Amino acid sequence: MMIIEWDQQQQQDSQPQNQREENGNGVIYVNAMTDEQLETLLKQIAVYASICEQLVEMHKNLTAHQNLTGGRLGNLYCDPLMTAGGHKISARQRWTPTALQLQILERIFHEGTGTPSKQKIKEISSELSQNGQISETNVYNWFQNRRARSKRKQVVAVSSNNNAAESEVETKVESPKTKPENLLVSQAEQDVCFQNREISSQLNHLGGSYHFYEQHAWQGE
Amino acid sequence: MMIIEWDQQQQQDSQPQNQREENGNGVIYVNAMTDEQLETLLKQIAVYASICEQLVEMHKNLTAHQNLTGGRLGNLYCDPLMTAGGHKISARQRWTPTALQLQILERIFHEGTGTPSKQKIKEISSELSQNGQISETNVYNWFQNRRARSKRKQVVAVSSNNNAAESEVETKVESPKTKPENLLVSQAEQDVCFQNREISSQLNHLGGSYHFYEQHAWQGE
């Protein structure tokens, strides 16, 4: 049974998987993996490949059946019960991003330079308006919130070892940057960190915690 | 099986995973991989992870249009089987304050200023952590909700009974004429939140048990 804290990016457990063994001539890197572990890794890759294929398949099927229901279906004005009784039920008054809009926003958020400039906001909202009602204010707010909350999460992740007086020296020394950039998958981890809990959990597990596999082989049955 | 844990729950971490280098017979199998090779493997996994994420995003987007919700989609959590928490052996998906914690929280809420500052949150949560699992986010949310709900009850009480007397009224009073009509809507929306389980379970398979995914026919419709 293992436990993964998916968005805590501490490096406390980053036990190197590779054992470095030095000989006289230099350094030889030996990865002490058992066959079982290696097999697990390879299987994971294969599984991902299969899943990707199947997801693509699903996507194709769905898009084939979709008739551009984009519009404002999921959004403001089409609540199912709206006209059920003959009189209107006041639906939500606050903007809710369409899945499509969200997708685009997330993409921009990740690729972009954290600066949602005025001009950019205009562009984005005009682009998003093709997928549903949206205003520039919505976009602005979305970015504000997105940034703030993602930041807060990271802060929370970093904390939890904060003790009172005496630790200030060490923290002062070490605090500026304690991000685990040594993991080569950390980029992917960042990308998915705050999108969807269920997805990122899985992906982070796969990407960021590969060194866990061994002991807790996923004997699903 | 494995447990995915996210930030709200801080559990005592399991012991660090070390390489297992022995099999049943006590023989050690070591694959002499270079770092480069290993890195390649891991990169492949990371890449697949990203691709899968994108695909899942698309899928969710499409299914969202199908079931007309327009609300949040797929807010499913992962499926931890059990917890190392305390007394609960069931799936732990959201924090529940223990009686002791609740008591303390209530006390602080009543005595304290209505503003639970950042620093205070830290203190409180650290204090409460002695009585069970808790995180700062939990405390933060708790105060948010507590305040909001106490406030709302006051409002409702006032609106139904024009008694200008007191402030600490927190009784449950139902307003006859200001009943929120959109209750109907939200109730209806509950009926359409099932399709996402599909994708979520798929993801669990993705991360947790690759043996299983073959058994499931994904393309339902």
Next chain:
DNA sequence: GAGCTATGAATGAAGG
């Protein structure tokens, strides 16, 4: 075991 209620959590928006 199906509905209901209480409540933890997520998030759009507003204020400063």
Next chain:
DNA sequence: CCTTCATTCATAGCTC
């Protein structure tokens, strides 16, 4: 930016 509020979603637990 950061904090706070209001609203909503999803679920844990109770009731019947």
